[in-house]
Amino acid sequence: MEKAFWLFKKDIASELRTRYAINAQVMFIVVTISVILFSIGNEKITNYLAGGLFWVVVFFTAMSGLSRAFVSEEERGTSFTLQLIASPSTVLGGKLLFNLILVFSMNLIIAFLYSALFETFVIKNLPLFITAFILGNTGTGIAATLIAAIIAKANTKGTLYPVLSFPILLPLFLTLVEVTKQSMDGSTFSDVSPELAVLVCYIGIMSVAGFMLFDFIWKD
């Protein structure tokens, strides 16, 4: 576990020097939120729409940066080095940690901007939304890490990532949009327990699949 943590530290140090993922993601957040703001102008959008758009921004922000963890190693040719110094589980652990931190920080920025800029982004049951937010970020981080590991080996990296991610992340995001609506209506935890169960299962399945598949994905 400590080894994975050091791999994570290596990636953070590298990220702070190259700003490869952070720059792309922050730019993406600024651009999409501005475009949304310009296009709605003075009109009031419904709170459901604001909630849906929130997850749209989250999805594409994730797509613009989370593949970095593996693609950058593959592109620079350092993945052999990584295979020579770490076991597959260390690699998966370190990259997952890096992506989770990235997802949480970017999505906090998005949430902050949203609540500041969109009047109709009002959540009645805040603890419920926060729960969905945390589960959603975790699910996105795990799924995106796995997909990144798969596409890093393909040679059409750029376009393949969103294409492959969409079907895999769709059940997650549909559920998140639903829970967000409910939290705007002030529903209680027990009202949305099926949806929350879906989110938890999603995370469970992705984690198990990840640790089972990763050995095969990682080695040629």
Add this chain to the structure above:
Amino acid sequence: MINYTLKIENLSKWFGNKIIFYKVSGEWNKPGIYGVAGPNGSGKSTLVKIVAGLNSQSAGKLEHIVDNSPVEPELWHNLTGFASPYIVLYDEFSALENIEFIFKIRGVKANYELANELLSHFSLYHRRKDPVKAYSSGMKQRLKIIAAVMHSPPLIILDEPTANLDNEGKDRVYEVVEKLSNDTIIFLATNEKHEIQMCEKTINILEHKRD
């Protein structure tokens, strides 16, 4: 010293229907320098990559054995050191940072004394804090050799270890190889005749071809 043995049995590799090598076997548990020879494109790199676990074989058995029991493939990486021109280190970091991260990610006891000694030996000590992207290709090759041996693994694989090196650099590599060969199994995959002459036993890939 750990009791280490490398054992391969009928190891074969093909890409599609092209056989690269066929039924290579052998067992190594005595320290020394062992060669892998063959012309360009014959499969030297392919063979040593498989031994290091970077690639998988098409058929045959490969075991890294410690104290008479085979080690799980997930743990092979700390039993081996591997250097070659196609390995790339993290060039946004300095030599020292690369060395530290490699020790820590391996999770082995960090032997900075040995690392510093090797940096001096390869005339990189005064450049140890410079980012690797500012290194020449020969300097990078020197650092890769350091990174491959500094955790003192029982098996060290050097694929064209003297590529890009000047005469002084080559001599430095031979010195390290000679010294380590007292307690380490060293594989040398190379095209250089005199490097093959340093080896006590050599696998010639051409003897393992089949149509």
